[in-house]
Amino acid sequence: MNWSLLWAQLFNGLTLGALLVLVAMGLTIIFGALGVINFAHGAFYMVGAYAAYIAYTATYSFVISIVAGAAVAMLLGLIIERGLIRYYYKRPHEDQILVTFGIGIIIVEAVRAFFGGIAKRVPVPTWGEGAVNLGFLYYPTYRIEVLGIVGAALVILYVVLYRTRIGLIVRAGIEDQLMVNILGINVTRTFLVVFGLGSMAAGFAGVVNSPIVTVNPEMGALVLVQSFVVIVIGGVGSFWGAVVGGLIAGEILSLTAMIEPAYSQVMLFAAMAVVLILRPQGLFGVQGRQ
Amino acid sequence: MSKSQTGKFNRRTLLKAGAAIGAMPLVNISRSFAQETIGNYPAGTSGPSVFVGLTIPLTGPYSGEGDDMQKGYKLGIEHLNNGGGLVSKIKTLTGKGVLGKKIEYKIADTQTQPDPAVQAATNFITNNKAIMISGSVSSAEAIALEKVAQRFKVLNMVGCSGANETTGKDCQRYAFRSQPSAFMAAKALAPVLAKELGTKRKAVYLVPDYAYGHSVHQSTSEFTKAIGWTEVGAQICPVGTADYSSYLLNIANSGADVFVNVAFGADSVASTKQAKQFGVLDKMKMVVPNLSAFQGKEVGAEIMQGVYGTQDFWWTLAETNEAAKLFVDSFEATNKYKPRWPAHIAYTQMLCWADAVERAKSFNPHEVIKALEAGHKLEMPLGEVYYRECDHQQVRAVPVVVGKKPSEMRNPEDLYRIVGLTPGVDVVPACDAGGCKMPSI
Numbered sequence: 182m183n184w185s186l187l188w189a190q191l192f193n194g195l196t197l198g199a200l201l202v203l204v205a206m207g208l209t210i211i212f213g214a215l216g217v218i219n220f221a222h223g224a225f226y227m228v229g230a231y232a233a234y235i236a237y238t239a240t241y242s243f244v245i246s247i248v249a250g251a252a253v254a255m256l257l258g259l260i261i262e263r264g265l266i267r268y269y270y271k272r273p274h275e276d277q278i279l280v281t282f283g284i285g286i287i288i289v290e291a292v293r294a295f296f297g298g299i300a301k302r303v304p305v306p307t308w309g310e311g312a313v314n315l316g317f318l319y320y321p322t323y324r325i326e327v328l329g330i331v332g333a334a335l336v337i338l339y340v341v342l343y344r345t346r347i348g349l350i351v352r353a354g355i356e357d358q359l360m361v362n363i364l365g366i367n368v369t370r371t372f373l374v375v376f377g378l379g380s381m382a383a384g385f386a387g388v389v390n391s392p393i394v395t396v397n398p399e400m401g402a403l404v405l406v407q408s409f410v411v412i413v414i415g416g417v418g419s420f421w422g423a424v425v426g427g428l429i430a431g432e433i434l435s436l437t438a439m440i441e442p443a444y445s446q447v448m449l450f451a452a453m454a455v456v457l458i459l460r461p462q463g464l465f466g467v468q469g470r471q
Numbered sequence: 472m473s474k475s476q477t478g479k480f481n482r483r484t485l486l487k488a489g490a491a492i493g494a495m496p497l498v499n500i501s502r503s504f505a506q507e508t509i510g511n512y513p514a515g516t517s518g519p520s521v522f523v524g525l526t527i528p529l530t531g532p533y534s535g536e537g538d539d540m541q542k543g544y545k546l547g548i549e550h551l552n553n554g555g556g557l558v559s560k561i562k563t564l565t566g567k568g569v570l571g572k573k574i575e576y577k578i579a580d581t582q583t584q585p586d587p588a589v590q591a592a593t594n595f596i597t598n599n600k601a602i603m604i605s606g607s608v609s610s611a612e613a614i615a616l617e618k619v620a621q622r623f624k625v626l627n628m629v630g631c632s633g634a635n636e637t638t639g640k641d642c643q644r645y646a647f648r649s650q651p652s653a654f655m656a657a658k659a660l661a662p663v664l665a666k667e668l669g670t671k672r673k674a675v676y677l678v679p680d681y682a683y684g685h686s687v688h689q690s691t692s693e694f695t696k697a698i699g700w701t702e703v704g705a706q707i708c709p710v711g712t713a714d715y716s717s718y719l720l721n722i723a724n725s726g727a728d729v730f731v732n733v734a735f736g737a738d739s740v741a742s743t744k745q746a747k748q749f750g751v752l753d754k755m756k757m758v759v760p761n762l763s764a765f766q767g768k769e770v771g772a773e774i775m776q777g778v779y780g781t782q783d784f785w786w787t788l789a790e791t792n793e794a795a796k797l798f799v800d801s802f803e804a805t806n807k808y809k810p811r812w813p814a815h816i817a818y819t820q821m822l823c824w825a826d827a828v829e830r831a832k833s834f835n836p837h838e839v840i841k842a843l844e845a846g847h848k849l850e851m852p853l854g855e856v857y858y859r860e861c862d863h864q865q866v867r868a869v870p871v872v873v874g875k876k877p878s879e880m881r882n883p884e885d886l887y888r889i890v891g892l893t894p895g896v897d898v899v900p901a902c903d904a905g906g907c908k909m910p911s912i
Binding site: 193200300 | 529530531532534535537538680706707708709711712713714716717718720721723724737738740741744745748749750765768769770771
């Protein structure tokens with residue numbers, strides 16, 4: 182047993198997991214609050230990365246790119262919720278899946294038509310360049326910083342969803358929309374905010390990932406699949422489920438890769454299958470929730 | 472009772488007789504055409520034009536290559552139909568279509584997957600009466616499409632495919648490949664590696680998990696062992712991996728001093744970028760046996776400088792080869808950038824096919840196959856090329872390149888220096904080595 186490689190892979194599993202938590206969060210927020218499975222999630226993620234690419238080539242500031250990526254994805258989310266999604270809240274899940282899937286395709290193809298299929302480059306920010314020697318491991322600085330970025334983002338999201346008035350309304354709206362309306366609170370507007378927030382989270386994840394992965398129109402397709410695995414393991418719609426699911430997924434990928442690289446993806450899906458058999462609602466999911 | 476039985480009997484007999492009479496003309500027609508009908512010949516050639524079905528990945532991880540390739544086909548077809556470019560230099564070609572018939576085409580997106588590719592090709596063959604199919608970027612698509620061509624007896628000028636199997640154990644009578652196989656690329660690359668990087672190297676591989684990846688891994692490993700290198704490990708990863716961190720940790724930990732990156736298309740960009748971030752490229756030299764079309768541009772010269780590899784074609788050949796210049800200049804005039812090798816494959820495969828049809832004086836696939844198998848030499852952007860009869864591999868030169876330093880680049884497209892142009896005859900495998908058992912016509 183190579184211990185230094187084991188520690189290295191365990192640590193890598195953590196940062197890999199953190200990135201997975203980040204990309205899954207937008208999907209789980211929207212489903213948890215609105216009951217809509219957003220198949221355009223990957224497209225929002227991709228739009229965030231492209232917005233970051235434009236902002237970066239214009240300003241060479243990664244901070245501005247983060248703001249731009251999150252803002253553009255949120256704006257797009259708000260427009261789409263107003264124009265389309267809100268007519269689908271009361272319709273069956275199949276309709277919601279079809280409409281969001283269609284939106285995703287339109288966004289991806291629009292980006293492809295405009296920017297082409299060749300990957301765009303978003304470099305690692307200057308404060309994230311190089312690698313750090315952790316003693317047991319030589320690790321990219323940026324990935325270590327991503328741990329902090331993801332942590333901070335999750336704290337902010339948690340506070341918004343669980344410690345503010347708007348979060349309270351959202352959660353009340355899920356339980357009984359009619360009652361919340363009777364109390365004189367505009368639930369529709371709250372739902373708009375939630376959809377914007379979920380889209381923003383996806384766009385933010387796109388920006389944070391853009392210096393690591395390839396920025397191309399396809400990049401969201403992979404993320405959609407991974408996000409689903411994460412939230413199925415963790416429990417669909419659960420905040421903590423996404424966190425734990427992401428970290429578990431990261432460790433599975435990393436540790437399997439150490440032993441038999443070809444099987445790491447397979448193991449991830451095997452883990453999902455096991456969870457579905459033993460605890461279909463996911464580790465943190467609530468049984469029977471609509 | 473007996474009446475009804477008789478009635479039943481009569482009706483059945485009548486039905487049977489009717490069916491038999493109805494089927495008779497069909498039987499006769501198919502019999503009378505049995506001698507001449509081969510695939511869509513002659514049905515697909517009765518009008519003033521012929522149809523070519525192009526199956527190209529416009530989405531998926533190889534869509535960058537696919538887009539370049541589609542531009543190569545369009546240019547080739549334009550030149551065949553209306554003259555221009557390299558068509559003016561090839562005696563058999565008129566620039567007024569092929570055998571006087573204009574080429575019509577459609578492009579279908581394969582999504583970089585074999586199933587949609589097969590579906591689209593089948594549709595082109597059955598509904599559009601395609602006389603030839605071409606396309607594909609991944610070898611998984613290419614091999615599947617070769618089988619389609621063989622089954623329907625329609626010619627297939629294979630698009631991009633580097634796997635040995637394409638003209639090895641999966642070779643087909645109706646399919647011809649121009650790109651160098653992994654074997655040819657590795658054989659051309661190894662002497663350059665021995666000269667430039669030395670003979671006592673330890674190599675670690677990153678291998679995408681499908682035919683192409685395994686071919687390149689196997690062939691590169693074989694030829695670098697012959698120059699004294701050892702293989703210390705291989706990381707097999709799925710196509711379309713976004714994050715290579717766990718593989719790269721293993722690679723960094725492998726004790727190797729050369730990183731052989733076989734990942735392709737968008738995957739090559741992500742893996743190379745991340746290898747840089749993990750410090751792998753500071754500790755090891757990177758070798759890419761088969762460079763992706765836009766890898767240099769997408770990754771940037773800072774990272775790609777000093778990287779050795781091969782590719783089907785590189786545009787600076789235009790500086791020394793007239794045919795290459797005709798192709799590169801006309802491509803750049805239309806598309807405003809230097810063509811990459813998928814466009815080169817698309818363009819030259821169209822021209823090689825058209826030349827064979829003109830020489831055969833017929834679209835009859837049997838005649839065209841014989842014309843292609845005849846080993847007739849054509850002046851192409853790589854110099855003289857021809858297809859081998861035994862496995863339908865094109866014998867052509869293989870360019871070996873190295874990534875230029877940013878300071879050496881004359882323009883943003885000037886990413887590689889050609890360090891060798893190995894003649895095809897020196898690198899093709901022996902006819903019986905690849906495992907090709909050529910099916911009968």
